[in-house]
Amino acid sequence: MRLMGLILLALAAGLYLGFGGDPLGALLFRLDPGLLNLVQAVVQRYLLPMLWDSVLLPVLEAPVWVVPLVLGAALTLFGWMRARG
DSSP: OHHHHHHHHHHHHHHHHHHTOBHHHHHHHHOOOHHHHHHHEEEEEOOHHHIIIIIHHHHHHTTHHHHHHHHHHHHHHHHHHHHHH
């Protein structure tokens, strides 16, 4: 778990150096323009409609490096706590 966390932290650093403060949604749009529309339709139709506005939209508006940073920090912390206890 710690190793995966460290890999995600390294990925976050690389994304920060490569893309800076570009939003995650803008990067995904550059990679595949139809992807965001598809994900929005699936989430709002088959899951929970307010999940898109409350959770996924703020994640897509965050800088591209924030998601791997948060996940990597959480995995590293949990792995460290698990190893100590």
